Amino acid sequence: MTVQTVIEAVRDGMQEEMRRDQSVFIMGEDIGARGGVFLATDGFVGEFGEDRVIDTPLAESSIAGIALGAAMNGMRPIAEIEFADFIWPTVNQIVGEAARARYGTLGQMCVPMVLRAPQGGGVRGGLYHSQSVEAIFAHTPGLKVVTPSTPYDAKGLLKSAIRDDDPVVFLEYKRTYRLVRGEVPDEEYTVPLGVADVKLPGDDITVITYGLMVHHCIEAARIIGNEGVSVEVIDLRTIRPLDNDVILASVEKTGKVLIVHEDTKLLGVGGEVSAIIAEHAFDYLDAPIVRLAGPEIPAMPFSPTLEAAFLIDTEKVSAAIRNLARY
Amino acid sequence: MPIIQIDLPQVGESVTQAILEKWLKQVGDHVEKYEPLAEIVTDKVSMEMPCPVNGVLTSLLVDPGTTVPMGDPIAQFEVTTEEQASNNPSAEVADLTVPDRIGSMDLTVTNVGPTGSGGPITTGTDPKEASRQRYSPAVLRLAQEHNLDLSSVVGTGISGRITRKDVQAHINENRSPKPIPHEPESSDQIVPLTAVRRMIADNMVRSTTQIPEAWMTQEVDVTNIVTLRDRCKDEFEQQHGVRLTPLAFALKAVSEALQTNPMVNSVWSDNGIILKKQINISIAVASPKGLLVPVMHGVDHLDVAGIAKAISSLASKALNDQLGVEDVQGGTFTVNNTGALGSTMGKGIINHPQAAILNTEAITKRPVVIGESIAIRSMMNICLTFDHRIIDGAEAGSFVSAVKQWLEAIDPDFRS
Numbered sequence: 160m161t162v163q164t165v166i167e168a169v170r171d172g173m174q175e176e177m178r179r180d181q182s183v184f185i186m187g188e189d190i191g192a193r194g195g196v197f198l199a200t201d202g203f204v205g206e207f208g209e210d211r212v213i214d215t216p217l218a219e220s221s222i223a224g225i226a227l228g229a230a231m232n233g234m235r236p237i238a239e240i241e242f243a244d245f246i247w248p249t250v251n252q253i254v255g256e257a258a259r260a261r262y263g264t265l266g267q268m269c270v271p272m273v274l275r276a277p278q279g280g281g282v283r284g285g286l287y288h289s290q291s292v293e294a295i296f297a298h299t300p301g302l303k304v305v306t307p308s309t310p311y312d313a314k315g316l317l318k319s320a321i322r323d324d325d326p327v328v329f330l331e332y333k334r335t336y337r338l339v340r341g342e343v344p345d346e347e348y349t350v351p352l353g354v355a356d357v358k359l360p361g362d363d364i365t366v367i368t369y370g371l372m373v374h375h376c377i378e379a380a381r382i383i384g385n386e387g388v389s390v391e392v393i394d395l396r397t398i399r400p401l402d403n404d405v406i407l408a409s410v411e412k413t414g415k416v417l418i419v420h421e422d423t424k425l426l427g428v429g430g431e432v433s434a435i436i437a438e439h440a441f442d443y444l445d446a447p448i449v450r451l452a453g454p455e456i457p458a459m460p461f462s463p464t465l466e467a468a469f470l471i472d473t474e475k476v477s478a479a480i481r482n483l484a485r486y
Numbered sequence: 487m488p489i490i491q492i493d494l495p496q497v498g499e500s501v502t503q504a505i506l507e508k509w510l511k512q513v514g515d516h517v518e519k520y521e522p523l524a525e526i527v528t529d530k531v532s533m534e535m536p537c538p539v540n541g542v543l544t545s546l547l548v549d550p551g552t553t554v555p556m557g558d559p560i561a562q563f564e565v566t567t568e569e570q571a572s573n574n575p576s577a578e579v580a581d582l583t584v585p586d587r588i589g590s591m592d593l594t595v596t597n598v599g600p601t602g603s604g605g606p607i608t609t610g611t612d613p614k615e616a617s618r619q620r621y622s623p624a625v626l627r628l629a630q631e632h633n634l635d636l637s638s639v640v641g642t643g644i645s646g647r648i649t650r651k652d653v654q655a656h657i658n659e660n661r662s663p664k665p666i667p668h669e670p671e672s673s674d675q676i677v678p679l680t681a682v683r684r685m686i687a688d689n690m691v692r693s694t695t696q697i698p699e700a701w702m703t704q705e706v707d708v709t710n711i712v713t714l715r716d717r718c719k720d721e722f723e724q725q726h727g728v729r730l731t732p733l734a735f736a737l738k739a740v741s742e743a744l745q746t747n748p749m750v751n752s753v754w755s756d757n758g759i760i761l762k763k764q765i766n767i768s769i770a771v772a773s774p775k776g777l778l779v780p781v782m783h784g785v786d787h788l789d790v791a792g793i794a795k796a797i798s799s800l801a802s803k804a805l806n807d808q809l810g811v812e813d814v815q816g817g818t819f820t821v822n823n824t825g826a827l828g829s830t831m832g833k834g835i836i837n838h839p840q841a842a843i844l845n846t847e848a849i850t851k852r853p854v855v856i857g858e859s860i861a862i863r864s865m866m867n868i869c870l871t872f873d874h875r876i877i878d879g880a881e882a883g884s885f886v887s888a889v890k891q892w893l894e895a896i897d898p899d900f901r902s
Contacts, residue, residue, distance in 0.1 A: 485644050
């Protein structure tokens with residue numbers, strides 16, 4: 160085991176897959192000599208050469224479109240979008256085309272590409288470097304959407320995403336990049352897509368979350384644990400497909416659910432998880448399902464005070480858990 | 487003239503309720519401020535509650551013998567407008583309507599609701615009523631599975647809502663074997679449980695079920711203290727008006743040892759061990775009503791003579807039923823002078839929520855090996871029962887040794 164940061168785990172995951180499989184290549188802005196804006200591809204161009212580590216123009220639509228074409232022709236591209244805030248020009252390529260290719264060609268063509276992008280706030284990024292984009296992509300059948308929270312999961316899930324034969328949108332929380340450290344096995348491993356993880360077992364309340372929020376929820380659960388309430392924290396890890404089994408098993412045990420995400424609430428992932436629970440575990444519910452999510456304003460504010468107000472933190476999660484415990 | 491409401495005051499910091507044993511005034515009586523209004527009994531003491539206002543008693547809200555949560559209303563008085571103004575205006579009856587503790591909890595919950603867009607949980611326009619009559623799917627399912635009448639279940643959720651856990655607890659309770667009732671035979675006699683007896687029982691059960699106890703004992707050679715006391719007891723009594731007892735020395739020794747072993751003067755909490763700054767020693771006193779535990783405050787600021795006076799004052803208050811609120815709260819450690827009862831060794835039960843209790847046992851003359859010879863010495867056992875969550879054996883040993891060393895170091899020729 161080695162203790163790594165999330166960004167180190169992401170880098171190692173890509174590096175190992177590029178060494179293992181010649182069809183894997185990377186393209187994106189400043190990923191070559193510059194090593195990527197977060198240094199995710201630091202040293203890659205030296206090891207793999209300019210043919211497999213391709214610096215692109217500032218044109219996200221073409222990054223996604225070229226990756227899509229290469230994937231249809233047998234390659235396994237990793238397309239990096241520098242910040243998820245700039246992912247919108249790729250929507251036509253990803254939602255309009257990549258997601259539908261297998262269905263539209265009766266399974267003759269698949270799109271084994273990964274669209275990697277750092278997302279989320281808490282880094283004083285303001286309107287254009289803080290957005291959460293998972294809900295837009297997670298709505299589309301044919302895509303997989305992954306949101307890791309720890310170095311172990313980031314590496315294991317990224318390797319699975321690269322090996323997957325369908326398009327995967329891989330959203331890394333940039334706030335976790337250097338903040339979160341964790342053990343990563345030295346030996347080869349993968350984490351399967353579509354499987355949620357019980358990060359902390361408990362009996363009284365289920366907290367369902369993903370990404371950066373996993374860490375606030377675990378911290379809150381530990382605090383509340385000292386107050387005599389046992390909290391189970393589930394990390395969804397994959398937003399599409401959702402792991403109904405893990406969600407429902409936990410709800411049947413606890414009867415009380417809090418869903419936490421950084422993204423805004425309306426029509427977000429929490430709404431979907433909530434509906435799944437209402438549809439399949441209604442008889443087990445002992446309290447209204449509660450969602451704790453970003454406020455309904457168009458973007459993360461730039462002012463540090465307002466950014467802190469926008470973001471869900473440990474205190475807000477703790478308050479919501481206490482509220483639910485009392486119900 | 488306005489009517490105001492009198493609440494049961496907070497007496498003792500870890501006490502949440504008290505039994506109102508007896509009313510000392512009747513409806514229609516004019517009562518002066520500070521006149522005794524009622525006799526109340528807590529698990530620490532029984533005392534007379536002074537009347538907080540000048541006025542005419544218009545109604546008693548609580549029957550004698552009732553257990554009342556602290557802060558709940560117990561009586562109403564008719565008072566002058568000036569008197570009312572000098573009291574908390576919020577205590578006015580008209581403002582309070584029917585006291586509803588659950589209703590006020592509702593407010594608390596709304597206040598701590600999650601920010602962001604989580605929002606507080608609401609249950610409709612009248613959450614109190616709605617919650618009592620509406621059951622969650624989980625509760626209904628469980629009730630159906632176990633053929634349970636939900637009206638027999640007590641709700642602990644918000645606004646008295648019956649939670650899934652309440653139902654589960656109810657089911658488990660009814661499943662577990664009931665205690666076998668002990669039917670008295672006709673020749674047996676039943677001693678009714680007084681309020682004090684019941685409080686003692688509750689406190690003992692709380693201590694023994696919540697605190698993992700360990701205990702240890704050491705022998706102390708108190709020959710020097712006995713010699714000193716025999717020599718100057720008459721002079722002491724003349725000078726100070728109270729008897730000089732070995733207990734006064736023991737309390738002084740304990741106070742010194744607590745200062746060098748602060749963990750023994752503490753309280754367990756899940757957020758951390760609370761080290762108490764003050765050294766306030768609770769002293770177990772046998773009274774006609776049962777065991778009482780008055781508190782001697784700031785023992786570290788008293789000398790042996792001061793402690794002897796404080797013992798005498800507390801003991802006579804306890805025996806004459808005159809202990810006030812300040813005499814029973816704030817204890818941080820307990821000394822139990824079981825030696826007075828002839829006991830030579832015993833394990834005390836910790837005075838919850840304190841961390842330890844020390845028994846000082848009977849002083850007996852015993853042959854003791856000193857060096858290579860045998861001498862007749864006055865010996866006393868001291869036995870410490872301690873909360874093993876807070877104190878390990880090494881710390882307990884260090885504390886008991888410190889008490890022993892202080893007592894044995896007394897100079898028999900000391901003159902004050």
